[in-house]
Each structure stands twice: as C-alpha cells, then as structure tokens.
Amino acid sequence: MKLVIVAVGQKMPDWAQTAFDDYAKRFPPELRLDCRTVKTEPRSGGKTAEQLMQAEAQRIEAAIDSACNKGRRIVVLDERGTTVTTKALADKLRGWQQQGDDVALLIGGPDGLLPALRQQAHERIRLSDLTLPHAMARVLLVEQLYRAWSVNAGHPYHRE
Numbered sequence: 001m002k003l004v005i006v007a008v009g010q011k012m013p014d015w016a017q018t019a020f021d022d023y024a025k026r027f028p029p030e031l032r033l034d035c036r037t038v039k040t041e042p043r044s045g046g047k048t049a050e051q052l053m054q055a056e057a058q059r060i061e062a063a064i065d066s067a068c069n070k071g072r073r074i075v076v077l078d079e080r081g082t083t084v085t086t087k088a089l090a091d092k093l094r095g096w097q098q099q100g101d102d103v104a105l106l107i108g109g110p111d112g113l114l115p116a117l118r119q120q121a122h123e124r125i126r127l128s129d130l131t132l133p134h135a136m137a138r139v140l141l142v143e144q145l146y147r148a149w150s151v152n153a154g155h156p157y158h159r160e
C-alpha cells in the first residue's frame with residue numbers, strides 16, 4: 001500500500017519543500033510515500049475556471065494512473081470536506097493499510113479541484129476551516145499523515 005499525494009502546482013517554494021522533505025524522510029518503510037506534482041494550467045488565455053480545473057483534472061487522473069494500483073482509493077483535500085481530528089485520521093490510515101489499496105490524496109490548484117473529481121472521490125477531508133495555499137496544504141498533510149502513523153505505532157512523536 002502506498003500513499004500518493006497528487007498536487008497541482010508549480011515548483012514548491014524552498015521553505016515548503018524543506019518542510020515537506022523533513023516529514024517525508026521520517027516515514028517508516030511500511031508507509032510508502034510518493035508525491036506527484038502536476039502542472040498548473042496557465043491562468044492567462046481567457047479560459048473559464050471550469051476549463052482550467054478540467055485540464056488540471058486530466059493531469060491528476062494521469063498521475064493517479066501512473067502512480068497507483070488499480071484498486072486505489074481517492075481522497076480529496078477540500079476545505080468543504082469532513083473535518084478530521086488527528087485520532088480520526090489515524091483510524092483512517094489504519095483502515096487504508098488494512099485494506100491494502102494505494103491511496104491517492106489530491107490537492108487542487110488556485111481554483112481548487114474540478115467539482116466532478118471532488119464528487120467521485122471516496123472521501124473528502126478538511127484540514128482546517130481556513131483556505132490554505134496548496135504548498136501549505138501539502139506540508140500540513142504530510143505532517144498529519146506522519147503524526148497519524150505515530151499515533152497508531154505508539155511512537156512518542158504524538159502525545160495526548
């Protein structure tokens with residue numbers, strides 16, 4: 001089972017890449033992490049938000065196809081999604097690991113994710129009531145996935 005973060009965006013700013021890598025390198029071997037960045041559709045050119053998100057959704061689907069096994073679970077990161085506590089995320093992670101399918105965690109671009117993509121997802125997760133920039137969402141997600149693992153493993157990183 002692999003966790004695959006698929007994020008729309010350009011090159012991550014150095015501070016965000018450093019923070020992401022700092023958490024990613026802590027992941028234990030049984031929790032395989034893959035991160036794919038798909039190109040943001042250029043905002044100049046008169047396309048509607050729907051058309052921009054549609055182009056990005058095609059790249060997201062191609063990235064999922066190339067990174068995940070067939071039975072993958074799609075989880076959308078969305079400010080309108082279900083709020084999860086760290087404990088609830090730890091329970092989800094345990095369930096995903098037991099199920100064994102790859103899990104694709106999707107982070108949208110400047111206009112978010114195509115509504116059809118959000119609706120088709122198995123789960124929609126809210127990380128905060130605030131709207132986060134995509135780089136911040138990526139860092140927060142990787143830290144919380146690591147924390148969720150530490151809860152399940154009884155690792156001292158997480159303390160109640």
Ligand SMILES: C[S@@+](CC[C@H](N)C(=O)[O-])C[C@H]1O[C@@H](n2cnc3c(N)ncnc32)[C@H](O)[C@@H]1O
Binds near residue numbers: 106108110127129
């Ligand atoms: C700049 S935000 C896009 C905001 C866009 N207006 C929308 O309605 O989704 C970029 C991406 O970061 C993620 N994101 C931002 N805030 C989030 C939050 N509070 N919880 C979960 N994901 C979030 C989502 O995947 C979103 O598509």
